[in-house]
Amino acid sequence: MKNLLIYQSTEYDCGPTTLTNAIRYLFDREEIYPDIVKYIMLYCLDSYNEAGEVGKRGTSASAMMFLSNWLTQFGQVKNFPISCNFLAKDEVVLSENSRIIGALQQGGAVLLRVYLEVPHYILLTGISGSDIYVFDPYYEEPDDPELDKEFFEEGITFITDQPKRANRLISITRLSGTGVGFYEMGPYKEREAVILFNTNTRKTPENSIEYII
Incomplete structure (x- = not known):
């Protein structure tokens, strides 16, 4: 059975939460090794803030790169059907x-670094026309009167009926932005992503779905 996707517990753990959500999205609960959950939490939240407090600057690109490699090697050793690739800078485009885009068409999931006032990790799970299905682990209620007005800018739509897949539909145009607006990937030099596949359910390119610009 597939699990519901989850929300972060603090202001800082979007990284491990989103990586865990990628595993929850791609695999049934009965398939997931507890080691995977353990090591995601162990190696994330590795950055220090200006006061020297560990974890309070979230998770670094180095940790995401390490976990991408670790998960792939874990899959090879344990015969667990996972494959990951870390992308950075001008590789991170839509x-x-x-x-x-190819990964999403083939049934993969993508951890993506964007801006949500500060750098933030979200999960991409699919495509609908020129929009991307997204699960944002930072919990917000669309009817909250204190919700930032930026959530209602063009290209951002709340989804409330797909808890195992998405809670946002965000335009490719917005995600591709080089600024620091809500859900923009920002400058190329700062971009990072992790592509994850369940190799047992990965679709061939011939069976993937084209998207519309």
Whole structure:
């Protein structure tokens, strides 16, 4: 059985929460090794803030790169059907033939670094026309009167009926932005992503679905 996707517990744990959500999205609960959950939490939250407090600057790109490699090697050793790739800088694009779009067309999931006032990790789970299905682990209620007005800018739609897949539908145009607005990936030099596949359910390119620009 597939689990519900989860929300972060603090202001800082979007990284491990989103990586865990990628595992929950791709695999049934009965398939998931407890080691995976353990080591995601162990190696994330590795950054220090200006006061020297560990974890209060979230999770670094180095930790995500390490976990991408660790998960792939774990899969090989344990015969667990997972494959991961870490992307950075100008590799992280959403053009028609990009690796991220190809991964979503083939049934993969993508951990993506964006901005939500500060750098923030979200999970991409699919495509609908020129929009991307997203699960944002930072819990917000769309009817909250204190909700930031930026959530209602063009290209952002709340989803409330797909708890195992998505809680946002965000336009490719917005995600591709080089600024620091809500859900923009920002400058190329700061971009990072992790592509994850369940290799047992990965679709072939011939069976993938094209997206519309």
